[in-house]
Amino acid sequence: MDAILTYVVNVISLGGTYALLALGLAVVFSVLRLINFAHGELMTLAGYTLLAGIVLGVPFWAAVIAAVVVGGIAAVIMETTAFRPVRNANPATLLMTSFAVAMLLQVIFQNFISARGQAVPVPSMFTGSIPIGNAQISIIQAISIVASLASLIVLKLFFDRSRWGWAIRAAADDFETVRLMGYRASRLIAVAFLISGLLAGIAGVLWVMQRGSVDPLMGLKPVLAAFVVVVIGGLGSLPGAVIGGYILAGIEIALQTWLPESFIPYRDALTFVLVVVVLSLFPNGLFGKRIAEKV
Amino acid sequence: MISTRRRRTLVSIVGWSAVLVVIVLIGGILPSATQLLVTSSLVLLSGVMALQIFSGNSGILSFGHVGFVGIAAYTTGILVMPTAVKGTALPELPLGLGEMQLPIWQGMIAGILAATLVGVITGLVIARLGDAASIATLAVLIILHGTMVGAEPLTRGSQTFYGVPRFTSITVAGIVAILAVIIARLFRDSRIGMQLRASRDDELAASSSGVRVQYARLAAWVLSSAVAGAMGAAYAGLLGAFSPKDFYFTLTLTLLTMLIVGGSGSVAGGIVGTIIVTLIIEVLRRVGDSNELFGLTNAGLAIIILLTLYFRPRGLLGFREPEETLAYRSQPAISTATGESLPARNAAPGQIVLAADDIMKRFSGLVALKGVSLTVSAREVTGLIGPNGSGKSTFVNCVTGVTKPDEATILLADQDITDLPTWKRARLGLGRTFQTMRLFREMTVTDNVSVACICSGMSPTHADDHAVRLLEVLGVAQHGNRLPGELPYGDQRRVEIARALALNPRVMLLDEPAAGMNPAESRELLAQLQSVLASSGVGILLIDHDVALIRSACDHLTVLDYGAVLAQGEPQDVLSQPAVAAAYLGGSVSDASDHDSIGATGAQEGKIND
Numbered sequence A: 001m002d003a004i005l006t007y008v009v010n011v012i013s014l015g016g017t018y019a020l021l022a023l024g025l026a027v028v029f030s031v032l033r034l035i036n037f038a039h040g041e042l043m044t045l046a047g048y049t050l051l052a053g054i055v056l057g058v059p060f061w062a063a064v065i066a067a068v069v070v071g072g073i074a075a076v077i078m079e080t081t082a083f084r085p086v087r088n089a090n091p092a093t094l095l096m097t098s099f100a101v102a103m104l105l106q107v108i109f110q111n112f113i114s115a116r117g118q119a120v121p122v123p124s125m126f127t128g129s130i131p132i133g134n135a136q137i138s139i140i141q142a143i144s145i146v147a148s149l150a151s152l153i154v155l156k157l158f159f160d161r162s163r164w165g166w167a168i169r170a171a172a173d174d175f176e177t178v179r180l181m182g183y184r185a186s187r188l189i190a191v192a193f194l195i196s197g198l199l200a201g202i203a204g205v206l207w208v209m210q211r212g213s214v215d216p217l218m219g220l221k222p223v224l225a226a227f228v229v230v231v232i233g234g235l236g237s238l239p240g241a242v243i244g245g246y247i248l249a250g251i252e253i254a255l256q257t258w259l260p261e262s263f264i265p266y267r268d269a270l271t272f273v274l275v276v277v278v279l280s281l282f283p284n285g286l287f288g289k290r291i292a293e294k295v
Numbered sequence B: 001m002i003s004t005r006r007r008r009t010l011v012s013i014v015g016w017s018a019v020l021v022v023i024v025l026i027g028g029i030l031p032s033a034t035q036l037l038v039t040s041s042l043v044l045l046s047g048v049m050a051l052q053i054f055s056g057n058s059g060i061l062s063f064g065h066v067g068f069v070g071i072a073a074y075t076t077g078i079l080v081m082p083t084a085v086k087g088t089a090l091p092e093l094p095l096g097l098g099e100m101q102l103p104i105w106q107g108m109i110a111g112i113l114a115a116t117l118v119g120v121i122t123g124l125v126i127a128r129l130g131d132a133a134s135i136a137t138l139a140v141l142i143i144l145h146g147t148m149v150g151a152e153p154l155t156r157g158s159q160t161f162y163g164v165p166r167f168t169s170i171t172v173a174g175i176v177a178i179l180a181v182i183i184a185r186l187f188r189d190s191r192i193g194m195q196l197r198a199s200r201d202d203e204l205a206a207s208s209s210g211v212r213v214q215y216a217r218l219a220a221w222v223l224s225s226a227v228a229g230a231m232g233a234a235y236a237g238l239l240g241a242f243s244p245k246d247f248y249f250t251l252t253l254t255l256l257t258m259l260i261v262g263g264s265g266s267v268a269g270g271i272v273g274t275i276i277v278t279l280i281i282e283v284l285r286r287v288g289d290s291n292e293l294f295g296l297t298n299a300g301l302a303i304i305i306l307l308t309l310y311f312r313p314r315g316l317l318g319f320r321e322p323e324e325t326l327a328y329r330s331q332p333a334i335s336t337a338t339g340e341s342l343p344a345r346n347a348a349p350g351q352i353v354l355a356a357d358d359i360m361k362r363f364s365g366l367v368a369l370k371g372v373s374l375t376v377s378a379r380e381v382t383g384l385i386g387p388n389g390s391g392k393s394t395f396v397n398c399v400t401g402v403t404k405p406d407e408a409t410i411l412l413a414d415q416d417i418t419d420l421p422t423w424k425r426a427r428l429g430l431g432r433t434f435q436t437m438r439l440f441r442e443m444t445v446t447d448n449v450s451v452a453c454i455c456s457g458m459s460p461t462h463a464d465d466h467a468v469r470l471l472e473v474l475g476v477a478q479h480g481n482r483l484p485g486e487l488p489y490g491d492q493r494r495v496e497i498a499r500a501l502a503l504n505p506r507v508m509l510l511d512e513p514a515a516g517m518n519p520a521e522s523r524e525l526l527a528q529l530q531s532v533l534a535s536s537g538v539g540i541l542l543i544d545h546d547v548a549l550i551r552s553a554c555d556h557l558t559v560l561d562y563g564a565v566l567a568q569g570e571p572q573d574v575l576s577q578p579a580v581a582a583a584y585l586g587g588s589v590s591d592a593s594d595h596d597s598i599g600a601t602g603a604q605e606g607k608i609n610d
Helices: A002-032 A041-056 A062-086 A090-110 A139-161 A165-179 A186-213 A220-233 A239-260 A263-282 B004-028 B032-058 B065-080 B085-089 B105-125 B132-152 B170-188 B191-201 B203-208 B213-239 B249-262 B265-289 B296-311 B321-330 B392-400 B422-427 B447-456 B460-473 B489-501 B519-536 B548-554 B573-576 B578-585 B587-600 B603-610
Strands: A129-132 A135-138 B352-363 B367-377 B381-385 B407-412 B431-432 B505-511 B538-544 B557-559 B562-567
Touching: A002 A041, A002 A135, A002 A165, A002 A186, A002 A239, A002 B489, A041 A165, A041 A186, A041 A220, A041 A239, A041 B170, A041 B296, A041 B603, A062 A090, A062 A186, A062 B032, A090 A263, A090 B213, A090 B296, A090 B407, A090 B489, A135 A139, A139 A186, A139 B447, A139 B578, A165 B587, A220 A239, A220 A263, A220 B085, A220 B132, A220 B392, A239 A263, A263 B105, A263 B132, A263 B447, B004 B032, B004 B170, B004 B249, B004 B265, B004 B321, B032 B065, B032 B170, B032 B191, B032 B213, B032 B249, B065 B603, B105 B213, B132 B381, B170 B191, B170 B213, B170 B265, B191 B203, B191 B213, B191 B296, B191 B381, B203 B213, B203 B422, B203 B548, B213 B431, B249 B265, B296 B447, B296 B548, B321 B489, B352 B392, B367 B381, B367 B392, B367 B557, B367 B587, B381 B392, B381 B548, B381 B573, B392 B422, B392 B505, B422 B447, B422 B548, B431 B489, B447 B460, B460 B519, B489 B505, B489 B519, B519 B548, B538 B548, B557 B573, B562 B573, B562 B578, B573 B578
Parallel strands: B381 B538, B381 B557, B431 B505, B505 B538
Antiparallel strands: A129 A135, B352 B367, B352 B407, B557 B562
């Protein structure tokens, strides 16, 4: 029973982070057909901002806000500088561009900050754990669950209630028509990147708080996971990205918890094998739809 | 008599082999440090060729090939490692591998086979995916990397794997590179290579021309995994010691940069890119070493990729081989034989070649087609008209297999094609053109038609001859060596019709073939179609808005409205029915025909005349 409770808590906590990242990727994909490899570096940047805030003695909550905001702004800058020149290119070119941007940012972090990981001193009130029944849930994990769920709810309201939210949801189906409705492409793309960056910022803060450190290559693993999530969920499907996040976390933590010890080194490989199996059954993802081409 | 295509391929293979032999010979007398650089770039070249075979021809970026390189490197490494070294390096080797030591060449072949085996397994999934294929290749990389890290008894996990004899001399590297280049160049113009390139340019048009897209992707993926395996086998003998991180993102970035800088669309681009990027990396490495900068090489590669994608997205050489560019400047040889009739499927005039029965299609609530039936007969033209949204496009999609109808029986000649995929319908003789033109934009006009000839079962050489003949029938053979985008609009339409004819079709669906043509051109096209009809025995389903064209061309006419057949019969009778005039034309027939020539085709005409 406790094992199951712990499992569920772990899945909701990790899945929430994956969902935030995947949603950020999906929002950008909707408007640009870009699968943004450099999304993970936005997380890293948010992580470094959090560290800088703490080192400079800024109150923790202010450092967190700064980190999230920096994630959002950096995403918009990334779009205007790196992706705008290839905006109308094919998806392969877009993907390659973002891959190069990610590699470039990693080298910049390595040279201008440090190649090694930096410890992030999280305030002591966030360490420790809460007992639930006989199981222990760490405070950071609880925060992570609350923060990711809260973000998803806010985002849901944004997509359901606001004009721009509607526009982005519509863009996921048909960007051209949204443009014909009077939305300027540049503005819509900028909003999408802003949201995506803010989400990466939140995910970055949660990730760094759980691990207690930040390093230049930190973004790679979660962004690869998030890639897989958007593909499982169906590229361009926003609800799919969220559900896919929890599914992947479910698979990953199940393997981590119950895999025989001799198979532990293969955990990541096995996770991705399961994903490939899912994809071979659902080539368009669980919630993806093949967009019929007009002839 | 050797065909033009074969001659070009041969020139390319001999030429590049000679260049590489010269590089090996010169490299052989260089000081050892420089020689090592040449050797390693030759090894990398084989990896670039592997990527070119898959990504260059399919347009799907692959991050997974470096995983194949790793699998082959470890396999070869384990098999050729001296047994004495194995005792200390790999004490836990299972299956008696510890006592086994193969000759180098056998170890290399085993490495290639291992990579190919993994290629087959992964390819079965990758080939089925659409947009997500690139991401799935990334998953392949992570799975293979994870396996290398996990399989400690075989690989020493993330620790350094050592003790592999350094057998990759400059000669070995040269041989592997030359073979890789030859394979890549042969593949490009092979039946499957041509089909794959067509699918890269336009997947829907490709499958409608008979291309088995998934099969072509699978074949290319497997072949390229074998070539990547060859790189891996040679890489093992070059490095001697390595670890899983040598087969991860840095190597992926390096190979992709080499491919993209030169131009992924051609073998020559891959070769040129490899040479250029090797030189740049070497310079960066020296600068980085002397300034203690971290990861300068990676940063340099990333910047090179960005600059290439911004300023020359097709790479330095673009999509054409140099020998193809030379051919482009010359006029194609036009065969002197005239008056030859097209090969005809045996269909008597009036025999029904397409029978669509009771097609029903719903889109979540909206009924797009409410049981539409129509037939097309050999040597006759059946017209299909209807206002926008009446279901014409859905009908065409259901007949061609792009959309799955909820209910229907569709017979092509006497064969039930209701459940067949698009490409199979095309090969059975269902040709089509598109409302908005869909030619393979990076392939020559002749190749556009040749692909369809190949799909109908001809050899590539034979296909070229036949393609030229079809282009002659349509009067556009003089453009054979050009790209479709360079042709006037009307001629592009003709190329599309030639491509549909290349399937030796029983039925052709022509979706607004005269759109964008002026009345004189449109009459000329009609005359051409009628001569095609007389000589080939095809039946035509003509979808158009041009009432004058429909009236003069069609033997039968069907009018759709709100997804149902409004009227069916002789064109004169149908067009004079008040219900047709009201629903489709919104007034009298003569008024509407004037209106139509402005409304439906005016926009496109404006584009052409400019």
